[in-house]
Amino acid sequence: xxxxxxxxxxxxxxxxxxxxxxxxxxxxxxxxxxxxxxxxxxxxxxxxxxxxxxxxxxxxxxxxxxxxxxxxxxxxxxxxxxxxxxxxxxxxxxxxxxxxxxxxxxxxxxxxxxxxxxxxxxxxxxxxxxxxxxxxxxxxxxxxxxxxxxxxxxxxxxxxxxxxxxxxxxxxxxxxxxxxxxxxxxxxxxxxxxxxxxxxxxxxxxxxxxxxxxxxxxxxxxxxxxxxxxxxxxxxxxxxxxxxxxxxxxxxxxxxxxxxxxxxxxxxxxxxxxxxxxxxxxxxxxxxxxxxxxxxxxxxxxxxxxxxxxxxxxxxxxxxxxxxxxxxxxxxxxxxxxxxxxxxxxxxxxxxxxxxxxxxxxxxxxxxxxxxxxxxxxxxxxxxxxxxxxxxxxxxxxxxxxxxxxxxxxxxxxxxxxxxxxxxxxxxxxxxxxxxxxxxxxxxxxxxxxxxxxxxxxxxxxxxxxxxxxxxxxxxxxxxx
Amino acid sequence: xxxxxxxxxxxxxxxxxxxxxxxxxxxxxxxxxxxxxxxxxxxxxxxxxxxxxxxxxxxxxxxxxxxxxxxxxxxxxxxxxxxxxxxxxxxxxxxxxxxxxxxxxxxxxxxxxxxxxxxxxxxxxxxxxxxxxxxxxxxxxxxxxxxxxxxxxxxxxxxxxxxxxxxxxxxxxxxxxxxxxxxxxxxxxxxxxxxxxxxxxxxxxxxxxxxxxxxxxxxxxxxxxxxxxxxxxxxxxxxxxxxxxxxxxxxxxxxxxxxxxxxxxxxxxxxxxxxxxxxxxxxxxxxxxxxxxxxxxxxxxxxxxxxxxxxxxxxxxxxxxxxxxxxxxxxxxxxxxxxxxxxxxxxxxxxxxxxxxxxxxxxxxxxxxxxxxxxxxxxxxxxxxxxxxxxxxxxxxxxxxxxxxxxxxxxxxxxxxxxxxxxxxxxxxxxxxxxxxxxxxxxxxxxxxxxxxxxxxxxxxxxxxxxxxxxxxxxxxxxxxxxxxxxxxxxxxxx
Numbered sequence: 001x002x003x004x005x006x007x008x009x010x011x012x013x014x015x016x017x018x019x020x021x022x023x024x025x026x027x028x029x030x031x032x033x034x035x036x037x038x039x040x041x042x043x044x045x046x047x048x049x050x051x052x053x054x055x056x057x058x059x060x061x062x063x064x065x066x067x068x069x070x071x072x073x074x075x076x077x078x079x080x081x082x083x084x085x086x087x088x089x090x091x092x093x094x095x096x097x098x099x100x101x102x103x104x105x106x107x108x109x110x111x112x113x114x115x116x117x118x119x120x121x122x123x124x125x126x127x128x129x130x131x132x133x134x135x136x137x138x139x140x141x142x143x144x145x146x147x148x149x150x151x152x153x154x155x156x157x158x159x160x161x162x163x164x165x166x167x168x169x170x171x172x173x174x175x176x177x178x179x180x181x182x183x184x185x186x187x188x189x190x191x192x193x194x195x196x197x198x199x200x201x202x203x204x205x206x207x208x209x210x211x212x213x214x215x216x217x218x219x220x221x222x223x224x225x226x227x228x229x230x231x232x233x234x235x236x237x238x239x240x241x242x243x244x245x246x247x248x249x250x251x252x253x254x255x256x257x258x259x260x261x262x263x264x265x266x267x268x269x270x271x272x273x274x275x276x277x278x279x280x281x282x283x284x285x286x287x288x289x290x291x292x293x294x295x296x297x298x299x300x301x302x303x304x305x306x307x308x309x310x311x312x313x314x315x316x317x318x319x320x321x322x323x324x325x326x327x328x329x330x331x332x333x334x335x336x337x338x339x340x341x342x343x344x345x346x347x348x349x350x351x352x353x354x355x356x357x358x359x360x361x362x363x364x365x366x367x368x369x370x371x372x373x374x375x376x377x378x379x380x381x382x383x384x385x386x387x388x389x390x391x392x393x394x395x396x397x398x399x400x401x402x403x404x405x406x407x408x409x410x411x412x413x414x415x416x417x418x419x420x421x422x423x424x425x426x427x428x429x430x431x432x433x434x435x436x437x438x439x440x441x442x443x444x445x446x447x448x449x450x451x452x453x454x455x456x457x458x459x460x461x462x463x464x465x466x467x468x469x470x471x472x473x474x475x476x477x478x479x480x481x
Numbered sequence: 482x483x484x485x486x487x488x489x490x491x492x493x494x495x496x497x498x499x500x501x502x503x504x505x506x507x508x509x510x511x512x513x514x515x516x517x518x519x520x521x522x523x524x525x526x527x528x529x530x531x532x533x534x535x536x537x538x539x540x541x542x543x544x545x546x547x548x549x550x551x552x553x554x555x556x557x558x559x560x561x562x563x564x565x566x567x568x569x570x571x572x573x574x575x576x577x578x579x580x581x582x583x584x585x586x587x588x589x590x591x592x593x594x595x596x597x598x599x600x601x602x603x604x605x606x607x608x609x610x611x612x613x614x615x616x617x618x619x620x621x622x623x624x625x626x627x628x629x630x631x632x633x634x635x636x637x638x639x640x641x642x643x644x645x646x647x648x649x650x651x652x653x654x655x656x657x658x659x660x661x662x663x664x665x666x667x668x669x670x671x672x673x674x675x676x677x678x679x680x681x682x683x684x685x686x687x688x689x690x691x692x693x694x695x696x697x698x699x700x701x702x703x704x705x706x707x708x709x710x711x712x713x714x715x716x717x718x719x720x721x722x723x724x725x726x727x728x729x730x731x732x733x734x735x736x737x738x739x740x741x742x743x744x745x746x747x748x749x750x751x752x753x754x755x756x757x758x759x760x761x762x763x764x765x766x767x768x769x770x771x772x773x774x775x776x777x778x779x780x781x782x783x784x785x786x787x788x789x790x791x792x793x794x795x796x797x798x799x800x801x802x803x804x805x806x807x808x809x810x811x812x813x814x815x816x817x818x819x820x821x822x823x824x825x826x827x828x829x830x831x832x833x834x835x836x837x838x839x840x841x842x843x844x845x846x847x848x849x850x851x852x853x854x855x856x857x858x859x860x861x862x863x864x865x866x867x868x869x870x871x872x873x874x875x876x877x878x879x880x881x882x883x884x885x886x887x888x889x890x891x892x893x894x895x896x897x898x899x900x901x902x903x904x905x906x907x908x909x910x911x912x913x914x915x916x917x918x919x920x921x922x923x924x925x926x927x928x929x930x931x932x933x934x935x936x937x938x939x940x941x942x943x944x945x946x947x948x949x950x951x952x953x954x955x956x957x958x959x960x961x962x963x964x965x966x967x968x969x970x971x972x973x974x975x976x
Contacts, residue, residue: 365593365596365637369507369508369596376629380629385625385626385628385629385655386621386622386623386625386626387622387626391621391622391625392553395556395618395662395666396555396556398662398663398666399556399666399669399670402663402666402667402669402670403670407663407667410663410666411660411663414659414660414662414663415656415659417659418652418655418656418659421651421652421655422648422652425632425648425651425652426648428632428633429636429644429647429648432633432636432637433636433637433643433644433647466553467552467553467554467555470553470555470556471554471555474555
């Protein structure tokens with residue numbers, strides 16, 4: 001038996017990141033006491049390096065390696081780039097916040113990088129094992145990040161809930177995968193797809209396996225009825241961690257759905273369409289209605305996430321390129337909005353004070369018209385009101401749904417999102433119509449100021465010129481394997 | 482014609498940019514500067530809109546001042562602008578109203594001046610966009626965007642119950658427009674990938690889908706007009722909104738609904754329009770007769786005028802669905818005239834509110850003794866509101882009554898009752914507020930209107946009288962378009 005050295009080139013970004021994580025840990029150990037900023041700096045450099053490498057190694061053709069367990073295609077490149085940018089921005093927003101709370105340490109950043117690595121592996125997986133590996137790396141890092149605030153009982157509780165439910169979902173997923181493996185005899189995504197399309201195997205086992213897989217996926221996406229962890233984690237964990245959990249992993253989860261459901265089990269789209277419709281509807285109903293009753297903004301945003309994920313799933317239901325690119329566009333827009341929103345939440349939080357009650361947003365327009373305006377844009381974008389980019393996200397998904405022939409579903413989705421508008425409007429109402437409770441100054445540092453403003457204006461700019469972002473998503477989907 | 486010059490873009494974006502400039506002046510320290518920029522911007526916005534009228538070719542039924550660029554390639558969405566004889570007068574009305582609103586709020590608004598003025602200017606540009614879009618998505622974007630400034634205007638500068646009114650206004654309007662969006666996407670599917678409104682005008686559609694789309698459009702436009710029974714947001718919004726907000730709401734935003742019927746429902750869905758005309762006429766008649774009676778018993782002046790707006794807009798929707806020349810033109814005239822009159826009525830109430838901080842009829846009485854000049858102006862507008870010949874209010878109502886007589890005597894009979902109820906509720910209110918002896922000591926303190934208020938009211942008075950005596954300049958530009966629209970609606974689109 002000959003030993004062949006695999007081609008490492010497609011995995012250069014992952015390898016680089018892994019090496020750098022170790023570097024970050026070591027550097028923090030050696031110089032962390034004297035220069036607390038070093039881990040942060042190195043992390044940002046790492047992400048920048050990954051960007052360059054991914055950009056340099058990207059090509060029009062898909063490259064497979066590690067016995068076809070790993071793939072580097074256009075979809076992977078674009079999603080990874082988006083992940084780097086997201087993580088990088090998230091860390092910029094988080095730095096003052098975690099610095100105030102004394103967790104500006106190497107652990108936070110190395111966990112963040114490990115999570116990033118997990119996302120990258122998920123995105124590039126072409127084998128069930130790789131998918132699972134990436135997912136677990138991501139999940140375990142996230143559990144630890146949630147638990148990072150040791151002194152807070154809420155965070156510990158959230159971490160345990162997150163961990164137990166997450167482990168359960170991973171179990172589901174693994175069980176489903178094993179059934180698919182039993183039925184098809186392959187763990188390769190391409191192989192599974194080939195066997196199913198061949199049509200000689202019994203549907204029974206496959207469908208049962210599919211049910212478990214879809215359940216596992218919806219847990220990761222926090223789609224109802226597998227959503228219960230989200231509100232508790234969002235409320236309990238520190239805002240910086242919530243921002244991390246709520247943003248980039250959604251991009252990875254989208255990649256995960258694409259690899260698993262579309263590339264692997266695409267031939268069974270008839271079966272998973274029905275399941276996704278059900279999940280989408282329950283998510284939108286529960287997310288939108290429960291959000292109204294919240295008085296904690298993080299909890300409210302958790303429910304809003306649930307409803308957004310439901311809406312995103314509608315795009316996938318179409319089971320065609322049009323729908324996938326709509327769903328991807330929705331996720332990208334969602335991540336952009338989430339970043340901005342939590343950026344504002346952390347901006348208003350000070351040392352020893354969390355701006356997580358809705359009432360903390362009262363009279364923001366008096367305290368700082370500019371950040372109130374940015375939050376206004378973000379909220380209207382979440383609600384899907386033009387001229388913000390949120391409307392095009394909704395438009396693309398609705399178009400995909402109608403294209404697939406589900407007119408009733410589009411009408412239902414629209415009516416449910418109308419309920420959602422109410423709680424976004426409430427934030428605007430608090431900021432603009434009410435008097436402030438405090439006059440504490442809002443003075444962000446230079447980098448946060450610039451990025452947050454750019455983030456808010458991007459919502460408006462993409463709302464006026466959405467073409468580039470839409471085209472990017474179509475390009476990614478059309479050129480994927 | 483100014484070929485090649487993007488006049489419509491200028492008409493849309495100049496007020497918006499001016500609005501951004503006003504916002505940039507920041508806090509209330511710079512209020513005088515903000516007011517100045519707002520005034521210059523709004524007047525400039527009106528001046529650049531004038532060539533739309535002077536260079537308009539009244540004999541052409543096609544779109545004029547057309548601009549067309551690809552905007553969102555993925556969905557074949559175009560930045561496609563153009564106006565015809567229906568849209569152009571509405572743009573002028575909007576551009577004309579904005580400076581008046583700015584002047585009316587000049588001294589009255591002292592809190593967050595730049596945001597107030599900026600919101601009105603931005604909204605003015607957005608509404609111009611609504612009236613000139615020829616692409617469904619572009620139209621939708623402008624249509625929905627107009628909610629945001631109005632929401633803030635009601636919520637920030639409004640009365641005690643402003644939060645409820647603002648949210649109700651927003652959600653009500655949004656409900657209708659979201660279904661309109663679904664209808665647009667449906668049409669996009671049917672037309673195999675086009676959002677062009679003119680394309681939709683030619684698109685053959687089955688009866689079943691026409692009816693469904695008609696209902697989706699109806700929800701959007703009926704809420705905006707507003708038609709009975711989805712009018713309930715309007716009294717709340719008017720009562721709570723600041724004077725400027727009420728003026729724009731009544732004079733401009735309601736017209737967006739009427740315009741929607743003419744641009745979308747009638748030409749895209751001619752068969753459904755004919756099929757459902759009976760229902761539309763019934764709803765319009767209920768608005769005219771029943772809401773007229775409701776107006777009669779109001780104790781709050783703004784609420785009274787709000788209900789009278791609903792009744793007057795009933796004429797508009799009635800005129801649309803009679804499918805004859807006088808009906809349509811009368812409805813158009815009524816829209817423009819209602820723009821002037823309702824703006825004037827709300828401004829008059831605003832004048833009194835600024836002095837006494839009450840909108841209750843019972844708190845006034847004998848105002849004429851203290852404010853004779855104002856009373857004279859108010860008298861003119863009250864007469865116009867009740868449809869006195871010689872004022873613009875008469876022309877539109879008369880045309881619509883005449884048109885309905887051609888269709889059915891009872892329509893004409895019912896709608897003509899408004900001449901009685903309209904006069905009753907307006908003049909009775911006028912009598913209680915203006916005449917009689919001064920009973921309340923606060924009224925004794927009221928000062929007559931100053932130069933700024935006289936200027937605003939005089940401009941409106943001239944418009945109301947001018948249109949009442951000589952409406953030809955207005956009807957002339959819309960004549961060809963209306964004929965063309967009627968011919969289009971008469972052709973079935975069923976296959």
